[in-house]
Amino acid sequence: MCLCSAAPPDKEGRCGDYQLLACCFGTLCVILLLVVIGTLNVSESRNTNLTGENLQLKTINKNLADQVKTMKAAWNEFSGTLAQKSVDAYCPKVGSVRTCQACPKDWLLNLGNCYAYNDAKYSDQRTWAGAREDCSGKISDLTAVNYVFTISVPQTGITGFWIGLRAVNGIWKWINGTNLINQPAADGQCVTSLSGSGWRSVSCSTPNAWICEKKAVSV
Structure with a gap:
């Protein structure tokens, strides 16, 4: 509290005004100081939260990078295995010699x-x-040519081979997208x-043998 020293009667009012002003100013300074301290605390808390979030993001990024690295390694291994399988399929090894052919082993x-x-x-x-799923696993599809049944194949216990032709919306449609016209289809x-x-x-749900087809390679 500010105190005024003894003063002539005509100055007592002025001293009271100064004292009130000084007290108000002091109170304002205290309030401002508290506001500044509070702001600093909030800012520090936010900085702490941001630091924590940044650490979490770094951890997530590291985990993602590790996953990508693992996936790349797995893909490279798979690609190498697939390439080796392709070599073995088209170029079977007899003794120490590989002989390449246009079709995989056991394909016609x-x-x-x-x-x-x-x-x-x-x-x-x-x-x-x-049957089509099996062909897909062999990087091929059900055959889509209409003369394939003329090829001689073992038929013991076989009533038919699935080919790539089925009814779609009342139309016979080949798997290559072309239609078989002038033929009714259910x-x-x-x-x-x-x-x-x-x-x-026949019903598509009936079990049958099947024929897969793929392009021959140049050898």
Whole structure:
């Protein structure tokens, strides 16, 4: 508290005003100081939070980088394995010599294409969709040519081979997108082929053998 020294009567009012002003100014300074301290505390808290978040982001980035590195290593290993499988499939090794061919081992070459006849026993035969999935795993698809049934293949216990032709919205459609015109089609039906018997329309869910097709390679 500010005190005024003794003063003539005509100066007492002025001293009181000065004292009040000084007290108000002091109070304002205290308030400002508290505001500054509070602001500094909030700023420090935010900086601490940001530092923590930055550390979390760095940890996340490191984990992502490690995952990418692991995935790259796995991909390189897979690519190497796949490449080796391709070499072994197209260039089988007999003794110490590799002999390359246009089609993988056990596939038949015909007019620039390779065909795999999956003449499985009945318990291992597949639906049309299952057969196509198997072909996809062999980097091929169900055959989409209409003369393939003329090729002689083992037929013991085989009633037909799935080919890449099925009914879609009332139209016979090849898997390559072309339509078979002037032929009625019922959805849920797919086509099998058998040497000497032509085509048959059967339920796509019926198990059958199947034929995969892919392009032959140049050797």
